[in-house]
Amino acid sequence: MEEEAKGRRGEVANHYVQVVRDNPLLEEVGAGCVPKRKATDERTRQPTQQGGEKGQPSPCSVMDVLRMSPGIQINRANRKSWERSPSAADEDMEEEPTTPTEETTSWNAYATPSGSQTNECPQTPQRSRRTPMRTGSLSDTKILATTAVKLARQDSSVFPEAFRFDDHFHYVGIVGKSQTSEVYAAMHKEDGTLYAVKKSLHEFKGYADRKRWLREVECVERLPAHPHIVTYYRGWQQDMRFYIQMEYCQGGSLRNVLDHLQGSMLLEEDIWTVGYQVASGLAFIHDNGVLHLDIKPDNIFISAEGTYKIGDFGIAINNASEDWEEGDGAYLAPELLNDSAEPTTAADMYSLGAMLYECATGDPLPRSCLEREKVTTKVQLPGRSEALSGLLQYLLASAPQDRPTASELIEVINQLYHQG
Incomplete structure (x- = not known):
């Protein structure tokens, strides 16, 4: 069965490769539309020949943007401050930082253009005496869910179910904020590992509200x-x-990278890499019955090594029978605008195509249905390879059945780019 599925994916991949190469909308066909890897300097991963076509901005790699971003330096400085001896730390601060409260901050403080970040930590309200509370109470302090990925034991020494932020983490800084939540960089007190901790900004309105967060x-x-x-x-x-x-992703989000390009173009090599790695993540969750429904640059995170990871499963669903919410309209598949529509894996693939279009052009797809249809009917990417234009043509197909699956996309990229 597995061999049959693999064979089918190979056949479909060959079909898409041939369709891309034979696309009548492309100015070049055949081997001439296959992008070739650029020669790079191994130390910097920079193209040996810089500069884009006449009238086009110079290309810029993701790793260059991360090097120019103050975020990694800021986080390293914070880490060093916690690695000092207890006596030295005590001399510099009267009280250890604890969980921040309702302080406001810019989105992704470590990736803001100024790179500014406060060293002062807002204090948590004074804790009341810990006593076991009635089962199921919204005011309990307790673990509600653990995942299949195991950690070293980090339970409360007083009440194992009463897991509290301040018992286990040093607060490092706020690295993200939305209208409903904020995300901290937090260092585990025992082993010094950095984690991201997401906290809802508002108190539960009821059990249904808590269930939504738990999902x-x-x-x-x-x-x-x-x-x-x-x-x-x-x-x-x-x-x-x-x-x-x-998991804490030290490189921030793909949105940070795009916002810091400052008029430069993202290297095409990086665009293919984003597509390949995000498709790998989508193939994994789709095979496990999960739809993300909000693929966009803000929800693609980058490790310190430059690996792309899908995050923020806030509106994800386990199957199409669940209630579902629309994601960001700039990346939303057109079929989901129909009131009777049910989301499928094809919706995530369209969102991936919309995100890659923004990576390639620097601009998101138009929100107007008519304007978007004009763009997606004949995808044109000035300064980019014809193969990339052709690939986005099919990711952004208006009919869900005409889009490749994530597994098929991986095969296509392997043939068009990695083996090209």
Whole structure:
């Protein structure tokens, strides 16, 4: 059965490769539309010949943007501050930072153009005496979900179910914020590992509200670790708010990279890499019955090594029979605008195509249906290879059945680019 499935994927991949090469909308066909790897300097991963076509911005790699971003330096400085001896730390601060409260900050503080970040940590409200509370109470402090990815034991020494942020983590800084939540970089007190901890900004309105927050962890709780998926570890409630402990991606998000290009173009090599690695993550979750439904640059995170990972499963669902929410309209598949539509894996593939279009052009797809149709009917990417234009043509197909699956896309990229 597995061999048959592999054979089918190969046949479909060959079909898409041939379709891309024979696309009548392309100015060049055949081998001439296959992108070739650029010669690079191994130390810097920079093209040996810089500069784009006449009238086009110079290309810029993702790793260059990360090097120019102050984020990694800031986080390293924070880490060093916690690695000092206890006596030295005590001399520099009267009280150890604890969980921040309702302080406001810019989105991704470590990736803002100025790179500014406060060293002062807002204090958590004074804790009341810990006593066991009635089962199921929204005001309990307790773990609600743990995932298949195991951690070293990090339970409370007083009440194992009463897992609290301040018992296990040093607060390092706020690295992300939305209207409903904020994300901290937090260092584990025992082994110094950095984690991302997401906290809901508002208290639970009821059990349904808590269930909505819990769904993000439940969608991925049975999944093993995957190199292109942000790893989730546990979710707990504390002070009537929901917390999620996740893998910390030091490179920030793909959105940070695009915002820091400052008029430069992203190297095409990086665009193919983003497509390949995100497709790998999508193939994994799709095979496990999970739809993400919000693929966009803001939800693609980058490790310190430059690996791309799908994160933020806030509106993901385990199957199409669940209630579902629309993702960002700039990346939303057209069929989901129909009131009677049910999402499928093809919706995630369209969102991936919309994201890659933004990576290639620097601009998102138009939100107007008519304007978007004009763009997607004949995808044109000035300064890019014809193969990339052809690939996006099919990812952005208006009919869901005309789009490649994530597994098929991996095969196509392997043939068009990695073997080209």
